[in-house]
Amino acid sequence: MTRAHLPVHARPRPPIRWNSSIYWVLIGIAVLIALSFWTLDLQLARMLSIDSAVRMGKFLGELLSPNLDPKFLSKLGIASLETLAMSALGSLIAAGLGLLLALPASKTTNGVKSAWYSITRLLLNAFRSIPELVWAALLLISAGLGPFVGTLALALHTTGVLGRLFAEAIENAPQGAAQALRIQGVNEGRIFLFATLPTVLPQLVSYSLYRWENNIRAAAVLGVVGGGGLGQMLAFHMGLFQMRETSSILIAMIILVVLVDALSYVARRLMSR
Known part of the structure; x- marks a missing residue:
């Protein structure tokens, strides 16, 4: 029996179905990528030249000899x-403010939204939509240079991130214990403290530790606008092309990230026991 005589449901499907929207979306993405390479002034010949390789080798030599x-x-x-x-x-x-904003930004057991649901969701979106660097630049007007600006910038942006994650965790928490207390007439505040919070607390701590790791790296970027710490030193020495000092600063950043990552790992293991 030939393919033409097979029933419709028994015929093998073609590898590409041009009536499917997913293929046209992929083709559109491919076209946009091709146009991006065409519009960018990629000077590959200059980047791969011998002169560029010599200068890059000298740069790496200085960078690999820390002060x-x-x-x-x-x-x-x-x-x-x-x-x-x-x-x-x-x-x-950020963890404290995020938890406070996550409570009105999460739905109740029956899917009912609080009166402040839309406002707090909008506020969390605004906090995390503005990068730490922009927050620091805005806060320089009122707080001046220094680590205080960097701390506030990290706190505001991270509040938006953690608040959204905390709200999702609270909404997806198991509701068995909470429903049992609710039937007995316990108020919502006690239900959250004694039923919901113990269930989601390991997840909230895990999110907070992960964001702490990210904030170590973000603190380095804040030095561009005078946010203090290693970032300010990095911006200063890189601006003067002092590569040996820059190398030492980068090594210190790597050590800090590794230490915080190790502390986070130990804390998660202790919480999982």
């Missing part, structure tokens, strides 16, 4: 502690 002068390392240690304090305090403030 180990004790006086500079002392300043680097103080800036590292400053960055660690900025990220930790900013994350802590």
